[in-house]
Amino acid sequence: MDDDSRDTRWEQRAEIPLAVASLVFLASYAVRVLAPGLHDAWQDLCLALLFTTWALFAVDYAVRWRLSGQRLRFVRTHLLDTLVLVLPQLRPLRIVKLYEAVQRRHGQPRLALHARVIVYAGLSAALLGFSGALAVFQQERGAPHATMRTFGDALWWTCETFSTAGYGDVVPVTPLGRLLAVGMMAVGLALLGAVTGTFASWLLQVFSQENDERPPGG
Known part of the structure; x- marks a missing residue:
């Protein structure tokens, strides 16, 4: 073998x-x-x-x-x-790989390619967001002049970071917290780009199929 x-x-x-x-x-x-x-x-x-x-x-x-x-x-x-x-903190991503493995064992995937990309990106964002919020909150909790006083603040900050909104009401102040924030920003941009790009590609595919199926002169 x-x-x-x-x-x-x-x-x-x-x-x-x-x-x-x-x-x-x-x-x-x-x-x-x-x-x-x-x-x-x-x-x-x-x-x-x-x-x-x-x-x-x-x-x-x-x-x-x-x-x-x-x-x-x-x-x-x-x-x-x-x-x-x-x-x-990235270990929960193994759950995404398990989902993919289960899909393969059932033969033909139940979801289309675009839907699978969106599902994988969504699961990755949820798992990484929760893990990242825990890691940053652990560093920020009790730090002088910290604005992230509760885990709810950490989750709110994670949503801001992943969506690239960045209101600035909650920000990390410790060096390690900011380093983790940089990584989460990069991940947020990548996942957001994957979802929006896949969704746009799916829309283009749908509109293209509708044009192909439309009779001439219609």
Whole structure:
């Protein structure tokens, strides 16, 4: 059996466990950020779950790297997996990959290409927005002159950032918070561009089909 088939089989078997690990990570991280007054035992449990999920992703990355036989090329061809390993806040994106895998197992995708792009971009925006809001709020909470006093403020700021509205009523003031904000701005622009571009392409396709089906002189 060649490396490609072994890699594919490993990825198929690990897809669901890694998606569950992503949800566990997001839930544990949310508890640690939003419930700082929780009993130490629960805080330690959440921390242990965070390290466990990181270990699972590290093992998966190492196994797939070994089975692929691509060496450094594997890093370039699997950018999402590399980012998920380096940046924990991106791990919930594995849920999007699980959705795609489920669609493939049912044979022909139920949604058209344009609809799938919009669904993937929407899921990515929701997961990244929630994770990013948690990360920024963790840095901003209690900082001097902070305008992000509650997690609701963080969610509002995330919506402003992703939509490129930027009212300026809530802004990060810490260096790390601003660095995270730059990343979220870039992600917001990319996702917004993907959704609007796909929607515009779909409209053009619909209008083109209507013109083709219209009888001459109609």
